[in-house]
Amino acid sequence: MNALEVRGISKTYPGVRALDQIAFACSKGSVHALVGENGAGKSTLIKILSGAVAPDEGELLLDGQAYAPQSPSEAAAAGVSTIYQEFNLIPGLNVVENIFLGRERIEKGLLDSRSMRKEAQALLERIGAPIDVRRRVGTLSVAEQQLVEIAKSLAVSARVLIMDEPSATLSDHELTLLYNVVRKLSSEGVTIIYVSHRMDEIFDLCDTCTVMKDGRSVCTRPVAELSRDALIQLMVGRELDTRFPDKRPPGTGEIVLEVEGLRLEQRVRDITFSVRAGEVVGLAGLVGAGRTEVARAIFGLENVTAGRISLHGQRHRPQSPSQAIAAGIALVPEDRKLQGLVLGLSIRENAILPTLRSICRFGFVESRKERQQVAKVCKQLAVSASSVEVPVMTLSGGNQQKVVFGKWMAHSYSLLILDEPTRGVDVGAKTEFYRLIDEIARSGKAVLLISSELPELIGMADRIVGVRDGVVTGEAMALGATEESVLQMIAR
Amino acid sequence: MAIVESLSNAASGERFSNHAYRRIELVQRYGILAIFLLLCVTAALSSPFFLTPENLLNVVRQVSVVGLTALGMTFVILTAGIDLSVGSILALTTLAVAGLKPYGPVASLAGGLAVALACGWLNGFITTKGRIQPFIVTLGMMTALVGVGLAYSDGQPVIGVPVSLGWIGRGRLGGVPVQAILFILMALASIVILKKTRYGRHVYAVGGNVEAARLSGVAVDRVRVIAYCLSGLFAGLGGIVMAAQLNIGEANLGKGLELDAIAAVVVGGTSLAGGAGGIDGTIIGVLLIGVLNNLLNLLNIPAYTQLIVKGAIIVIAVLIHAQLSRSRGR
Numbered sequence: 001m002n003a004l005e006v007r008g009i010s011k012t013y014p015g016v017r018a019l020d021q022i023a024f025a026c027s028k029g030s031v032h033a034l035v036g037e038n039g040a041g042k043s044t045l046i047k048i049l050s051g052a053v054a055p056d057e058g059e060l061l062l063d064g065q066a067y068a069p070q071s072p073s074e075a076a077a078a079g080v081s082t083i084y085q086e087f088n089l090i091p092g093l094n095v096v097e098n099i100f101l102g103r104e105r106i107e108k109g110l111l112d113s114r115s116m117r118k119e120a121q122a123l124l125e126r127i128g129a130p131i132d133v134r135r136r137v138g139t140l141s142v143a144e145q146q147l148v149e150i151a152k153s154l155a156v157s158a159r160v161l162i163m164d165e166p167s168a169t170l171s172d173h174e175l176t177l178l179y180n181v182v183r184k185l186s187s188e189g190v191t192i193i194y195v196s197h198r199m200d201e202i203f204d205l206c207d208t209c210t211v212m213k214d215g216r217s218v219c220t221r222p223v224a225e226l227s228r229d230a231l232i233q234l235m236v237g238r239e240l241d242t243r244f245p246d247k248r249p250p251g252t253g254e255i256v257l258e259v260e261g262l263r264l265e266q267r268v269r270d271i272t273f274s275v276r277a278g279e280v281v282g283l284a285g286l287v288g289a290g291r292t293e294v295a296r297a298i299f300g301l302e303n304v305t306a307g308r309i310s311l312h313g314q315r316h317r318p319q320s321p322s323q324a325i326a327a328g329i330a331l332v333p334e335d336r337k338l339q340g341l342v343l344g345l346s347i348r349e350n351a352i353l354p355t356l357r358s359i360c361r362f363g364f365v366e367s368r369k370e371r372q373q374v375a376k377v378c379k380q381l382a383v384s385a386s387s388v389e390v391p392v393m394t395l396s397g398g399n400q401q402k403v404v405f406g407k408w409m410a411h412s413y414s415l416l417i418l419d420e421p422t423r424g425v426d427v428g429a430k431t432e433f434y435r436l437i438d439e440i441a442r443s444g445k446a447v448l449l450i451s452s453e454l455p456e457l458i459g460m461a462d463r464i465v466g467v468r469d470g471v472v473t474g475e476a477m478a479l480g481a482t483e484e485s486v487l488q489m490i491a492r
Numbered sequence: 493m494a495i496v497e498s499l500s501n502a503a504s505g506e507r508f509s510n511h512a513y514r515r516i517e518l519v520q521r522y523g524i525l526a527i528f529l530l531l532c533v534t535a536a537l538s539s540p541f542f543l544t545p546e547n548l549l550n551v552v553r554q555v556s557v558v559g560l561t562a563l564g565m566t567f568v569i570l571t572a573g574i575d576l577s578v579g580s581i582l583a584l585t586t587l588a589v590a591g592l593k594p595y596g597p598v599a600s601l602a603g604g605l606a607v608a609l610a611c612g613w614l615n616g617f618i619t620t621k622g623r624i625q626p627f628i629v630t631l632g633m634m635t636a637l638v639g640v641g642l643a644y645s646d647g648q649p650v651i652g653v654p655v656s657l658g659w660i661g662r663g664r665l666g667g668v669p670v671q672a673i674l675f676i677l678m679a680l681a682s683i684v685i686l687k688k689t690r691y692g693r694h695v696y697a698v699g700g701n702v703e704a705a706r707l708s709g710v711a712v713d714r715v716r717v718i719a720y721c722l723s724g725l726f727a728g729l730g731g732i733v734m735a736a737q738l739n740i741g742e743a744n745l746g747k748g749l750e751l752d753a754i755a756a757v758v759v760g761g762t763s764l765a766g767g768a769g770g771i772d773g774t775i776i777g778v779l780l781i782g783v784l785n786n787l788l789n790l791l792n793i794p795a796y797t798q799l800i801v802k803g804a805i806i807v808i809a810v811l812i813h814a815q816l817s818r819s820r821g822r
Contacts, residue, residue: 299707322709331707339707342700344767353697353708360690407708 001064003028003191004049004080004160009058011044017215018044022058024210024220031182031192033202033223036212036235037426042195045212046164049193050082051075062160073102079159083149083166085424091138096120098137099152123151127181143174143287150181161185162193165424167201171286171452173491179205198453199228199427211235232427243431244459245438247479251462253277254312256446257415259294261307268293269470271307275415280437280447282461282478284454285490290470291450292334295417298448299331300324311415325354330408334419334450336397340404343393347385348374350392350403355410377406381436398429405436416440419450434460454483466490523813524761524773528780535783539790547786549669555782556675557582557730559775561749562756563682564612564726566774567719569757570686572699572766573619573626575720578727578753579746580637581611585731587641589657590650590741597654604735605728611637612724616717626720634750641743650741661737671733678729682771695719699766755806756781761813780809 002025011019019041026032036042047053049060051069060067062078069075072082089098096113099120105112120133129147137145146166153161163182167175182205186192194206202209203223211218211234218234226234253276262271267290275281283291296302298309300318309316311327318324321331333339341350351374352359359369374388381402385395392400401421408416418437422430437460441447451457457464458481466474466489474489535542542548561578568575589604615633619626663670686692694715697705706712730749735741760777762769784805788798 320711321707322711325709333707338701339703342697342704342767344700345696349693349696353693353705353710356690356693363689363691365688365690365693 001028002026002061003030003063004193005061005064006045006049007059007061009045009048009055009060011048011053011055019048019055020215022212022215022217024217026191026193026208028063028191029186029189030207031186031194031205033206033209034193034195034212035202035209035231037428040212040235041215042212043164046082046084046162046193046195049075049160049162050080076156076158079157080162081153081156081158081160082162083146083153083164085164087145087149089137089145089148089152092136094136095124095131095133095140095148098148099123099133099155101152103156119155120151123154124148126154127151127184128177141288143170146170146178147181154185158190160191160193162195164195166194167196167198171289172454172487173286175201199231202231203228235427244434248278248280248438248441248462251276251279253279253444253446256312257298257448258310258313259298259307260310262294262297262304262309263306264290264293264297264302265305266293266302267470268297268302271467271470271472273465273472273475275446275448277414277446278441278444279463280441280449280461282457282464283448283450283467284457284464284486285467287452289467289490291467292419293470294467295331295419295448295450298324298415298417299329325411325413328412328414329417330354330411330413330415331417332401332404332408332419332421334423336400336404336424341392341400344391346389346391347378347383347395347403348388351377351388351406352410354407358410373410377409380409381406382432398425398432401425401429401433405433413445415446415448417448417450420452421449422451422453422456454486458483458486464489524759524776524780524809527809527812528776528783531780531783531787535787535790538787541790542787545667547790549667549672551779551782551786552672552675553669554785555778556669556671557733558749558752558756558781559675559778560678560726560730560733561753562760562774562778563678563771564723565750565753565757566682566760566762566769566771567686567695568626568723569754569762569764570695570699570766570769571716571719572702573716573719574630574754574764575612575615575723576627576630576750577611577615577633577637578723578730579749580634580641581608581724581727582731582734582746582749583741583743584608584611584637584641585728586735586738586745587645587650587741587743589732589735590653591644593652593654597656600654600657601732604732605725608724608728608731609721610724612721612727613717615724616720619720620713620716638743645741645743647743651739653735653739653741657732657736658739659736661733661735661739671737674729674733678726679771679775686771691715691718696767700768752781759806759809781806 005025007023009019009022022045034042044053048055051072051074062080067078069078069080090101096117100116105116117133124131124133124147127147127150129151131140131144131147137148140148166178170178182192196202206223208220209223209226210220213235255274256277257275259274260272263269267288271290271294273281283294285291293302297304300320300323304317316327318327337343348370352370356365359366359373378388383399383402383406385399392403421437422433425433437447449457449461458478461478464476464478464481464486465472466486468490476485561582565575565578585604585608588607589600592600592603611633615630618624618629660670660674665673686695694705694710697710698712698715702712734745756777757774758764759780760769760773762773784802788801793801
């Protein structure tokens with residue numbers, strides 16, 4: 001019998017048919033991949049499965065029984081748990097309080113903290129996560145928070161666990177941990193619906209796979225019958241050209257950025273590397289190795305306690321991002337929604353923000369120049385939207401990230417720092433970003449690329465600098481490097 | 493526009509289609525206007541005096557002090573802050589204006605505004621440098637400034653402002669009360685600042701996402717400090733109008749003003765979370781509360797009942813507004 005069956009589910013929003021006759025089934029204890037480009041309708045389907053949204057047509061069967069959850073709590077009671085990309089954790093509460101939120105154990109009218117703490121510890125041990133359960137969730141790393149989310153859904157004895165891009169923010173080491181957790185759960189009979197953009201994990205981890213495109217389910221097949229290229233083709237509906245652009249000739253330009261013996265208040269202990277004009281240098285490391293902190297220091301957001309950063313041979317000590325920007329640095333930050341964009345403002349207002357000064361006279365915005373500049377950027381980056389006046393929150397992930405890149409296109413920077421530039425971006429759009437990064441490097445800019453995706457680092461960078469626990473552990477030319485050789489540098 | 497191509501991407505539920513989004517925006521922008529017009533029609537039908545020019549001018553005159561204060565409050569709330577000290581700043585300004593009478597009208601005006609500006613700056617400085625929530629800072633300031641005023645005036649009203657200033661509070665220009673003209677001019681200036689200047693753009697960015705604004709090179713703290721300065725200045729202008737009108741300075745004059753101003757801003761659709769809303773909404777919010785007061789007076793409703801009705805209608809207006817945006821958004 002199928003653990004979950006989806007029959008002819010459709011959902012229409014004003015002006016758009018989000019889902020059109022979606023149908024597939026997954027068997028008990030299987031890991032079922034749900035793939036498709038951004039906007040294919042995966043998020044809407046997940047919301048319907050988890051009871052957050054009601055479908056217009058169609059029915060769901062759970063273990064052969066009709067299943068029509070009216071709310072996420074009804075879905076959870078029926079045994080369907082969802083871990084969203086944006087976690088539903090409360091930063092101010094500790095791990096135990098989060099795991100038992102809404103299901104607190106009461107003993108004689110008071111919280112039974114001891115039994116909840118023990119249970120939480122047991123759950124985290126079960127998935128091999130060494131997290132102190134008394135820590136406030138806000139102080140945990142993203143990866144640790146995800147483990148808490150998984151423990152939380154295990155606590156309600158889920159029969160079906162839906163994971164929306166669980167790996168998007170994990171480094172490879174943590175990914176292995178996640179794989180183990182998923183395999184363990186599936187062997188215990190939990191059915192897992194696994195949404196992902198990463199080809200590797202679909203082939204390593206999943207048994208069956210449903211491909212979605214433009215709100216329809218294209219096909220459902222055992223993963224073993226598919227090849228990587230065939231799957232990508234099903235998703236995008238066209239043949240992809242080579243994912244990465246050809247390697248640029250080795251950089252011989254002047255040294256733009258030089259970091260020597262950098263030490264910060266947190267994490268970073270001894271970092272040394274340099275980036276030349278026209279060169280892409282990749283910083284490889286696990287989450288928490290200190291890569292983002294290095295970027296923040298260069299951008300004026302961290303206190304340097306020892307060592308030195310130089311820009312064009314001059315000492316560089318920015319006290320704020322505005323000083324770093326004035327010195328010719330641009331940053332595409334790690335989290336586009338929290339750090340990259342003002343979600344409620346339009347494409348125009350976001351894209352112009354860092355360079356507003358250049359189109360102002362006496363403090364007044366010159367709207368003609370503004371429109372011209374924004375139109376130029378949107379055209380250059382092929383941002384797809386009905387108008388530049390729509391708020392960026394209405395855009396797909398890939399288009400949002402294009403706007404984040406677009407912010408810097410009119411700035412005359414010499415160093416571009418990219419922190420996870422293609423996170424949560426679909427396969428087709430990734431290729432576009434790779435081409436863009438290549439163009440930027442070829443035009444003589446220095447690029448510092450931070451990424452948790454090793455193929456991306458190897459494919460895009462000229463040189464790769466390995467970082468582990470805040471210390472540089474090695475440096476290698478990307479040409480000839482393999483995922484294994486890079487992993488050697490950064491794994492604990 | 494060079495970037496057309498309609499987007500099939502807006503499919504998932506958390507994103508709105510452009511179509512739906514525009515409808516929400518329409519409701520947010522004009523919903524409260526509709527409620528306001530409805531109230532005006534009700535007023536016109538219930539009292540023949542409501543639509544007389546004299547009465548309408550009276551409404552605008554009565555709202556101008558709250559209105560001026562609400563303009564400054566809009567800037568602060570747009571940056572995701574709050575200013576509870578505006579009433580006290582207004583009171584201190586009236587004392588400065590009255591106290592500086594011997595030095596002539598110019599010194600009196602300049603002194604009043606300088607006091608107001610200094611208080612606003614102090615709010616902003618403590619909030620940003622001390623990283624303390626503005627609610628706390630301005631709450632403390634609200635109490636402390638009343639104390640400063642009482643200490644300065646020995647608890648007594650200071651009688652008399654420069655004679656030529658009386659015109660601001662009681663005069664008319666082409667039949668229109670001068671204070672109403674002041675409010676309208678300041679409202680227009682505020683719209684221009686928010687819509688047309690770099691500073692205005694930065695206000696929305698800081699309120700919408702302070703981290704993204706900082707990483708885009710916006711001097712976040714300066715934007716906030718200036719917003720509190722503007723709030724102080726506008727409260728100070730309100731104080732000048734009030735001193736000129738009543739011909740006194742008094743330390744307790746602005747009691748409760750902060751709540752009226754915040755109510756006007758919120759009724760006008762500006763989000764307390766920051767980053768969304770604007771002066772156009774605030775103007776309607778101010779007028780809505782003014783017309784409501786006027787209507788209740790014209791109907792001879794007793795003062796205590798008026799408070800109940802006023803409070804209820806403010807909440808109901810915001811409720812209807814929120815319901816409209818939500819139901820049409822689906």
